[in-house]
Amino acid sequence: MTQQPLNVLFLCTHNSARSIIAETVMNRLGAGKFKAYSAGSQPTGRVHPYAVELLQQLGYDTSGLRSKSWEEFSAPGAPQLDFVFTVCDNAANETCPFWPGQPVSAHWGLPDPSAAEGTETEKRLAFADTHRMLYQRIGIFVNLPLQSLDKLSLQQRLDDIGRVQMTTETEKA
Template structure:
């Protein structure tokens, strides 16, 4: 692709939890090789407080975190994306803008921690679990040999990352 960092956009409907977590994770794990962004089709306008609390607890800088529309990334002056990943089922089924540069896309759906019900501890656990799932997928993604995979093989691997691994017996 190029010698600049790969630009990656994580999409969700509200851009308040999952996509924000994914942006933080990739910017930490892929520092120098990847630059992550996040957006939503119908942004809530604020980041979920549990997402911010979790990121701060894990020593992530949260200065980047704001809920924004995916339209910001569909304009000519926006960074050109190399990859666009949906992390919620609603966003995966919506008509997305046309992304300049034809980035590779995949769906990496994870449950919405903001929709978790129960005690405060159970709600916090939902955010922890979402972070763990995204961290695992992003760790696999950044370890892919980008330059040695042809586009078809890379697309296949991106799709595989988003599939749930069957549980043994």
């Protein structure tokens, strides 16, 4: 008997960078075990070009990526969600739709790379840092022993992952 993949939704206000990057990383690292989606409360309707560029450079499939509303995931026929993660501060403070099935949720806030200022190189570095931090957090998550954790322990682990402060290469220098 094959177990269905667990559905994970990453939320961010505009669904143009962080949540999109998280979706692609989860679909790679959690392949077969997890199926990731992303959405926003106020989607821009486009994926940020630096996010697409970075993901393509790293070998991710970007063909199906699009900026979409979280309302798609509360509508009839939407996938039943097992986990919902907010990856920006605005989405964490907003009133989310009702998610059928009461998915486990946590906040994994990260700086918005699309708000980065500076040279083109510095802006692209912000996207690379976002990818690296999400890759680390999602890597920890997909390796959790989910079957052996009760709901309270699982919630604590997910909250802890969101509090992990990942240093950027510029902070190490």
